[in-house]
């Protein structure tokens with residue numbers, strides 16, 4: 173690439189050091205900023221300060237900008253040459269590449285380290301997944317997070333072509349006969365570690381609202397149909413959703429009740445002929461609700477709590493809710509006004525809704541643990557880079573022990589979460605779905621509680637490390653600001669921390685031997 177540019181010696185560049193003829197060097201690239209200096213978002217004066225005009229401004233630049241600034245087309249144009257005999261050393265995001273920043277990848281992806289769980293097959297799968305995410309999903313994630321529109325259909329279609337939507341529901345019969353990731357993994361080989369990889373790679377986009385917008389509703393709303401729907405219902409709905417042609421969401425929580433599913437007030441009553449449900453009520457904070465075609469709805473029925481699949485139609489209305497993450501997630505307030513639904517759309521037994529939900533919760537929470545564990549690594553990556561390139565009091569930030577102490581906590585927390593996650597995932601690969609429900613509900617609840625507490629602590633520390641930039645939506649701290657603003661979603665969705673902690677302990681208490689004494 174450097175061949176396209178003219179080569180200059182540093183002495184030649186140094187001659188262009190006047191306001192009306194101003195060049196600078198950044199990482200051996202030569203920029204003509206004569207006209208740009210008056211348009212520069214950081215002001216004109218910075219270009220005229222000592223050591224900048226005609227000089228190497230690499231250190232000054234990276235103390236104030238992310239690399240991606242240089243990649244924006246309007247700024248790329250400012251480059252007029254390269255320094256003779258030198259090659260640029262600093263690179264931005266390389267599609268598909270693993271990070272070399274310590275602890276920025278989980279141990280199993282770090283060169284020279286080993287894992288008892290991940291095979292060569294998983295590694296091949298991860299490589300393909302990362303490339304796909306970097307090339308296809310990441311650019312859309314950044315753009316939609318900004319404009320708040322739902323994820324582009326082209327991305328959803330590209331994911332469908334690889335059968336990613338199906339894989340995100342985990343291993344199982346629904347994968348039979350499908351070509352997964354272009355044939356890299358056979359359906360019968362696909363396990364929870366593959367699924368963990370998918371979730372963790374998506375999270376690297378660093379766009380929390382988009383992550384949920386990208387068929388998050390399918391991950392939690394389709395399993396009840398898949399596991400408890402009638403064969404006819406499954407034959408219609410599952411292919412539509414997994415091909416990305418229709419969208420589904422899980423509609424449980426209400427303004428009146430969140431984690432307390434027995435407090436729900438949406439009612440479903442049978443018509444006199446017994447052929448339909450009439451559903452009336454409201455739902456709140458429903459991910460993907462604004463654009464969903466199907467709603468997996470928790471309803472109060474005569475026999476207790478029943479889950480019913482409702483298709484968008486007469487009496488169904490969805491309105492966006494403004495939350496602290498972007499509207500790309502499609503978070504909705506939903507009203508069901510005397511909606512007529514065929515009884516064939518009942519998922520599981522009438523009155524057996526709690527069983528439908530509980531079996532779903534485990535998987536949902538585990539997916540959220542996968543996401544939380546990986547997103548915490550993004551903090552490490554950002555903070556290690558920032559503290560190395562940012563100088564304060566004449567020294568890099570990482571020369572301060574108090575900063576290193578914060579980094580230590582961040583790394584230790586992230587590593588412990590990932591290790592525990594891998595242990596639980598290994599249990600899942602060896603247990604039936606039913607076994608998982610009884611044996612892993614407690615451990616998964618604990619892991620989610622622990623993981624999101626760690627994430628919140630690390631987010632707070634990262635803001636302290638980034639200072640004002642940690643609360644600024646553009647510029648160097650943009651990922652930190654975004655993470656800190658949205659980390660509470662992980663800590664609430666799928667069960668609030670305190671509720672999960674209590675669930676885990678109650679499960680443990682149930683397992684206490686009656687004869688146990690001190």
Ligand code: HEM
Pocket residue numbers: 196203205212213214215218219224229232233236237238241242247250646647648
């Ligand atoms: C080709 C060269 C440069 C380009 C294209 C450029 C572009 C930008 C852009 C887009 C911003 C807005 C903040 C962001 O989005 O990150 C910015 C801010 C800034 N720039 Fe530059 N810049 C260049 C060189 C420099 C140099 C050499 C200096 C210092 C000597 C400098 C100092 C600043 C400062 C102080 C800010 C404000 C930072 C903040 O608000 O945190 N820039 N620049």
